Amino acid sequence: MIAAVFYFLYWGVCFLGTGTDRKNLIGLRSYPDEVQTRVQSDPQLGQAVPKAKSTAAILLSNLLLFTVVFSVLxxxxxxxxGLNNYLSAFWYFLAFGEGLGLFDLLVTDLLWWRSTKRIRFSFLPEKKYYQDPKKHIESFWRGIPLFAAAAALAALIVTVL
Structure with missing residues:
Protein backbone atom coordinates (compact mmCIF):
# COMPACT_ATOMS: atom_id res chain seq x y z
CA MET A 1 0.00 0.00 0.00
CA ILE A 2 2.78 2.42 0.95
CA ALA A 3 4.63 1.60 -2.26
CA ALA A 4 1.55 2.16 -4.44
CA VAL A 5 0.93 5.57 -2.89
CA PHE A 6 4.59 6.49 -3.36
CA TYR A 7 4.58 5.30 -6.99
CA PHE A 8 1.59 7.47 -7.85
CA LEU A 9 3.13 10.43 -6.02
CA TYR A 10 6.21 9.88 -8.18
CA TRP A 11 4.02 9.88 -11.28
CA GLY A 12 2.39 13.10 -10.04
CA VAL A 13 5.79 14.76 -9.81
CA CYS A 14 6.49 13.63 -13.39
CA PHE A 15 3.11 15.00 -14.48
CA LEU A 16 3.69 18.38 -12.83
CA GLY A 17 7.16 18.56 -14.36
CA THR A 18 5.69 18.62 -17.88
CA GLY A 19 3.16 20.68 -19.79
CA THR A 20 5.20 23.57 -21.19
CA ASP A 21 8.26 23.78 -23.39
CA ARG A 22 10.31 25.20 -20.50
CA LYS A 23 9.29 22.41 -18.11
CA ASN A 24 9.90 19.76 -20.76
CA LEU A 25 13.44 21.04 -21.31
CA ILE A 26 14.38 19.85 -17.81
CA GLY A 27 13.87 16.22 -18.84
CA LEU A 28 15.26 16.61 -22.36
CA ARG A 29 17.82 13.82 -21.90
CA SER A 30 14.97 11.28 -21.72
CA TYR A 31 13.62 12.28 -25.13
CA PRO A 32 14.48 10.38 -28.33
CA ASP A 33 17.68 11.61 -30.01
CA GLU A 34 15.79 13.13 -32.95
CA VAL A 35 13.67 15.26 -30.62
CA GLN A 36 16.77 16.36 -28.68
CA THR A 37 18.49 17.40 -31.92
CA ARG A 38 15.46 19.37 -33.10
CA VAL A 39 15.08 21.12 -29.74
CA GLN A 40 18.77 22.04 -29.64
CA SER A 41 18.57 23.54 -33.13
CA ASP A 42 15.34 25.45 -32.44
CA PRO A 43 16.09 29.20 -32.48
CA GLN A 44 14.24 29.90 -29.21
CA LEU A 45 14.43 26.69 -27.19
CA GLY A 46 17.96 25.78 -28.27
CA GLN A 47 19.39 28.61 -26.16
CA ALA A 48 17.45 27.46 -23.08
CA VAL A 49 18.57 23.81 -23.20
CA PRO A 50 20.10 22.91 -19.82
CA LYS A 51 23.77 22.04 -19.76
CA ALA A 52 24.25 18.28 -20.16
CA LYS A 53 25.21 16.32 -17.04
CA SER A 54 27.38 13.23 -17.14
CA THR A 55 25.80 9.83 -16.56
CA ALA A 56 27.97 9.46 -13.45
CA ALA A 57 26.68 12.74 -12.00
CA ILE A 58 23.08 11.72 -12.66
CA LEU A 59 23.60 8.28 -11.10
CA LEU A 60 25.28 9.76 -8.01
CA SER A 61 22.56 12.37 -7.51
CA ASN A 62 19.87 9.68 -7.90
CA LEU A 63 21.73 7.41 -5.49
CA LEU A 64 21.79 10.19 -2.91
CA LEU A 65 18.14 11.08 -3.53
CA PHE A 66 16.81 7.53 -3.21
CA THR A 67 19.05 6.70 -0.26
CA VAL A 68 17.65 9.72 1.59
CA VAL A 69 14.04 8.98 0.58
CA PHE A 70 14.29 5.29 1.53
CA SER A 71 16.05 6.12 4.80
CA VAL A 72 13.48 8.72 5.84
CA LEU A 73 10.64 6.36 4.92
CA GLY A 82 9.01 -4.57 10.44
CA LEU A 83 12.44 -3.28 9.46
CA ASN A 84 14.12 -4.69 12.56
CA ASN A 85 17.34 -5.94 10.95
CA TYR A 86 19.56 -5.24 7.95
CA LEU A 87 18.20 -8.01 5.72
CA SER A 88 14.54 -7.17 6.26
CA ALA A 89 15.27 -3.50 5.53
CA PHE A 90 17.42 -4.32 2.50
CA TRP A 91 14.83 -6.63 0.93
CA TYR A 92 12.05 -4.12 1.58
CA PHE A 93 13.96 -1.22 0.00
CA LEU A 94 15.16 -3.40 -2.87
CA ALA A 95 11.59 -4.48 -3.73
CA PHE A 96 10.37 -0.91 -3.24
CA GLY A 97 13.04 0.57 -5.51
CA GLU A 98 12.92 -2.05 -8.23
CA GLY A 99 9.12 -1.82 -8.15
CA LEU A 100 9.41 1.93 -8.64
CA GLY A 101 11.75 1.39 -11.58
CA LEU A 102 9.32 -1.05 -13.18
CA PHE A 103 6.35 1.24 -12.50
CA ASP A 104 8.27 4.15 -14.02
CA LEU A 105 9.07 2.15 -17.14
CA LEU A 106 5.67 0.54 -17.71
CA VAL A 107 3.19 3.14 -16.45
CA THR A 108 4.99 6.47 -16.62
CA ASP A 109 7.21 5.96 -19.67
CA LEU A 110 5.59 3.39 -21.93
CA LEU A 111 1.90 4.09 -21.25
CA TRP A 112 1.57 7.72 -20.19
CA TRP A 113 4.67 9.53 -21.48
CA ARG A 114 4.45 8.23 -25.04
CA SER A 115 0.73 9.08 -25.31
CA THR A 116 0.31 12.40 -23.52
CA LYS A 117 0.53 15.74 -25.29
CA ARG A 118 2.04 17.31 -22.13
CA ILE A 119 5.55 16.13 -23.02
CA ARG A 120 5.50 17.34 -26.61
CA PHE A 121 7.24 20.52 -27.61
CA SER A 122 4.99 23.16 -29.17
CA PHE A 123 7.00 23.32 -32.39
CA LEU A 124 6.99 19.50 -32.71
CA PRO A 125 3.48 18.32 -31.71
CA GLU A 126 3.36 15.11 -33.77
CA LYS A 127 3.14 11.97 -31.61
CA LYS A 128 5.41 9.95 -33.92
CA TYR A 129 8.54 11.76 -32.72
CA TYR A 130 8.02 10.67 -29.11
CA GLN A 131 7.44 6.93 -29.59
CA ASP A 132 10.96 5.48 -29.42
CA PRO A 133 11.26 3.82 -25.98
CA LYS A 134 15.06 3.34 -26.17
CA LYS A 135 15.99 6.07 -23.64
CA HIS A 136 13.37 4.85 -21.16
CA ILE A 137 14.50 1.24 -21.39
CA GLU A 138 18.15 2.25 -20.97
CA SER A 139 17.19 4.27 -17.90
CA PHE A 140 15.36 1.27 -16.46
CA TRP A 141 18.46 -0.93 -16.84
CA ARG A 142 20.66 1.72 -15.19
CA GLY A 143 18.14 1.90 -12.36
CA ILE A 144 18.49 -1.75 -11.35
CA PRO A 145 21.96 -1.47 -9.75
CA LEU A 146 21.16 2.07 -8.59
CA PHE A 147 18.15 0.91 -6.56
CA ALA A 148 20.14 -2.04 -5.20
CA ALA A 149 22.87 0.32 -3.97
CA ALA A 150 20.30 2.74 -2.49
CA ALA A 151 18.59 -0.20 -0.76
CA ALA A 152 21.89 -1.38 0.74
CA LEU A 153 22.77 2.10 2.03
CA ALA A 154 19.28 2.86 3.35
CA ALA A 155 19.09 -0.53 5.08
CA LEU A 156 22.39 0.23 6.80
CA ILE A 157 21.18 3.67 7.90
CA VAL A 158 17.84 2.34 9.18
CA THR A 159 19.54 -0.52 11.01
CA VAL A 160 22.18 1.67 12.67
CA LEU A 161 19.79 4.48 13.62
Missing part, protein backbone atom coordinates in the same frame (compact mmCIF):
# COMPACT_ATOMS: atom_id res chain seq x y z
CA UNK A 74 12.32 3.49 6.75
CA UNK A 75 13.05 5.50 9.87
CA UNK A 76 9.52 6.93 9.98
CA UNK A 77 7.83 3.56 9.47
CA UNK A 78 10.45 1.20 10.89
CA UNK A 79 8.16 -0.62 13.31
CA UNK A 80 5.13 -0.59 11.00
CA UNK A 81 7.16 -2.15 8.17
Missing amino acids: GLALKSVL
Whole structure:
Protein backbone atom coordinates (compact mmCIF):
# COMPACT_ATOMS: atom_id res chain seq x y z
CA MET A 1 0.00 0.00 0.00
CA ILE A 2 2.78 2.42 0.95
CA ALA A 3 4.63 1.60 -2.26
CA ALA A 4 1.55 2.16 -4.44
CA VAL A 5 0.93 5.57 -2.89
CA PHE A 6 4.59 6.49 -3.36
CA TYR A 7 4.58 5.30 -6.99
CA PHE A 8 1.59 7.47 -7.85
CA LEU A 9 3.13 10.43 -6.02
CA TYR A 10 6.21 9.88 -8.18
CA TRP A 11 4.02 9.88 -11.28
CA GLY A 12 2.39 13.10 -10.04
CA VAL A 13 5.79 14.76 -9.81
CA CYS A 14 6.49 13.63 -13.39
CA PHE A 15 3.11 15.00 -14.48
CA LEU A 16 3.69 18.38 -12.83
CA GLY A 17 7.16 18.56 -14.36
CA THR A 18 5.69 18.62 -17.88
CA GLY A 19 3.16 20.68 -19.79
CA THR A 20 5.20 23.57 -21.19
CA ASP A 21 8.26 23.78 -23.39
CA ARG A 22 10.31 25.20 -20.50
CA LYS A 23 9.29 22.41 -18.11
CA ASN A 24 9.90 19.76 -20.76
CA LEU A 25 13.44 21.04 -21.31
CA ILE A 26 14.38 19.85 -17.81
CA GLY A 27 13.87 16.22 -18.84
CA LEU A 28 15.26 16.61 -22.36
CA ARG A 29 17.82 13.82 -21.90
CA SER A 30 14.97 11.28 -21.72
CA TYR A 31 13.62 12.28 -25.13
CA PRO A 32 14.48 10.38 -28.33
CA ASP A 33 17.68 11.61 -30.01
CA GLU A 34 15.79 13.13 -32.95
CA VAL A 35 13.67 15.26 -30.62
CA GLN A 36 16.77 16.36 -28.68
CA THR A 37 18.49 17.40 -31.92
CA ARG A 38 15.46 19.37 -33.10
CA VAL A 39 15.08 21.12 -29.74
CA GLN A 40 18.77 22.04 -29.64
CA SER A 41 18.57 23.54 -33.13
CA ASP A 42 15.34 25.45 -32.44
CA PRO A 43 16.09 29.20 -32.48
CA GLN A 44 14.24 29.90 -29.21
CA LEU A 45 14.43 26.69 -27.19
CA GLY A 46 17.96 25.78 -28.27
CA GLN A 47 19.39 28.61 -26.16
CA ALA A 48 17.45 27.46 -23.08
CA VAL A 49 18.57 23.81 -23.20
CA PRO A 50 20.10 22.91 -19.82
CA LYS A 51 23.77 22.04 -19.76
CA ALA A 52 24.25 18.28 -20.16
CA LYS A 53 25.21 16.32 -17.04
CA SER A 54 27.38 13.23 -17.14
CA THR A 55 25.80 9.83 -16.56
CA ALA A 56 27.97 9.46 -13.45
CA ALA A 57 26.68 12.74 -12.00
CA ILE A 58 23.08 11.72 -12.66
CA LEU A 59 23.60 8.28 -11.10
CA LEU A 60 25.28 9.76 -8.01
CA SER A 61 22.56 12.37 -7.51
CA ASN A 62 19.87 9.68 -7.90
CA LEU A 63 21.73 7.41 -5.49
CA LEU A 64 21.79 10.19 -2.91
CA LEU A 65 18.14 11.08 -3.53
CA PHE A 66 16.81 7.53 -3.21
CA THR A 67 19.05 6.70 -0.26
CA VAL A 68 17.65 9.72 1.59
CA VAL A 69 14.04 8.98 0.58
CA PHE A 70 14.29 5.29 1.53
CA SER A 71 16.05 6.12 4.80
CA VAL A 72 13.48 8.72 5.84
CA LEU A 73 10.64 6.36 4.92
CA GLY A 74 12.32 3.49 6.75
CA LEU A 75 13.05 5.50 9.87
CA ALA A 76 9.52 6.93 9.98
CA LEU A 77 7.83 3.56 9.47
CA LYS A 78 10.45 1.20 10.89
CA SER A 79 8.16 -0.62 13.31
CA VAL A 80 5.13 -0.59 11.00
CA LEU A 81 7.16 -2.15 8.17
CA GLY A 82 9.01 -4.57 10.44
CA LEU A 83 12.44 -3.28 9.46
CA ASN A 84 14.12 -4.69 12.56
CA ASN A 85 17.34 -5.94 10.95
CA TYR A 86 19.56 -5.24 7.95
CA LEU A 87 18.20 -8.01 5.72
CA SER A 88 14.54 -7.17 6.26
CA ALA A 89 15.27 -3.50 5.53
CA PHE A 90 17.42 -4.32 2.50
CA TRP A 91 14.83 -6.63 0.93
CA TYR A 92 12.05 -4.12 1.58
CA PHE A 93 13.96 -1.22 0.00
CA LEU A 94 15.16 -3.40 -2.87
CA ALA A 95 11.59 -4.48 -3.73
CA PHE A 96 10.37 -0.91 -3.24
CA GLY A 97 13.04 0.57 -5.51
CA GLU A 98 12.92 -2.05 -8.23
CA GLY A 99 9.12 -1.82 -8.15
CA LEU A 100 9.41 1.93 -8.64
CA GLY A 101 11.75 1.39 -11.58
CA LEU A 102 9.32 -1.05 -13.18
CA PHE A 103 6.35 1.24 -12.50
CA ASP A 104 8.27 4.15 -14.02
CA LEU A 105 9.07 2.15 -17.14
CA LEU A 106 5.67 0.54 -17.71
CA VAL A 107 3.19 3.14 -16.45
CA THR A 108 4.99 6.47 -16.62
CA ASP A 109 7.21 5.96 -19.67
CA LEU A 110 5.59 3.39 -21.93
CA LEU A 111 1.90 4.09 -21.25
CA TRP A 112 1.57 7.72 -20.19
CA TRP A 113 4.67 9.53 -21.48
CA ARG A 114 4.45 8.23 -25.04
CA SER A 115 0.73 9.08 -25.31
CA THR A 116 0.31 12.40 -23.52
CA LYS A 117 0.53 15.74 -25.29
CA ARG A 118 2.04 17.31 -22.13
CA ILE A 119 5.55 16.13 -23.02
CA ARG A 120 5.50 17.34 -26.61
CA PHE A 121 7.24 20.52 -27.61
CA SER A 122 4.99 23.16 -29.17
CA PHE A 123 7.00 23.32 -32.39
CA LEU A 124 6.99 19.50 -32.71
CA PRO A 125 3.48 18.32 -31.71
CA GLU A 126 3.36 15.11 -33.77
CA LYS A 127 3.14 11.97 -31.61
CA LYS A 128 5.41 9.95 -33.92
CA TYR A 129 8.54 11.76 -32.72
CA TYR A 130 8.02 10.67 -29.11
CA GLN A 131 7.44 6.93 -29.59
CA ASP A 132 10.96 5.48 -29.42
CA PRO A 133 11.26 3.82 -25.98
CA LYS A 134 15.06 3.34 -26.17
CA LYS A 135 15.99 6.07 -23.64
CA HIS A 136 13.37 4.85 -21.16
CA ILE A 137 14.50 1.24 -21.39
CA GLU A 138 18.15 2.25 -20.97
CA SER A 139 17.19 4.27 -17.90
CA PHE A 140 15.36 1.27 -16.46
CA TRP A 141 18.46 -0.93 -16.84
CA ARG A 142 20.66 1.72 -15.19
CA GLY A 143 18.14 1.90 -12.36
CA ILE A 144 18.49 -1.75 -11.35
CA PRO A 145 21.96 -1.47 -9.75
CA LEU A 146 21.16 2.07 -8.59
CA PHE A 147 18.15 0.91 -6.56
CA ALA A 148 20.14 -2.04 -5.20
CA ALA A 149 22.87 0.32 -3.97
CA ALA A 150 20.30 2.74 -2.49
CA ALA A 151 18.59 -0.20 -0.76
CA ALA A 152 21.89 -1.38 0.74
CA LEU A 153 22.77 2.10 2.03
CA ALA A 154 19.28 2.86 3.35
CA ALA A 155 19.09 -0.53 5.08
CA LEU A 156 22.39 0.23 6.80
CA ILE A 157 21.18 3.67 7.90
CA VAL A 158 17.84 2.34 9.18
CA THR A 159 19.54 -0.52 11.01
CA VAL A 160 22.18 1.67 12.67
CA LEU A 161 19.79 4.48 13.62
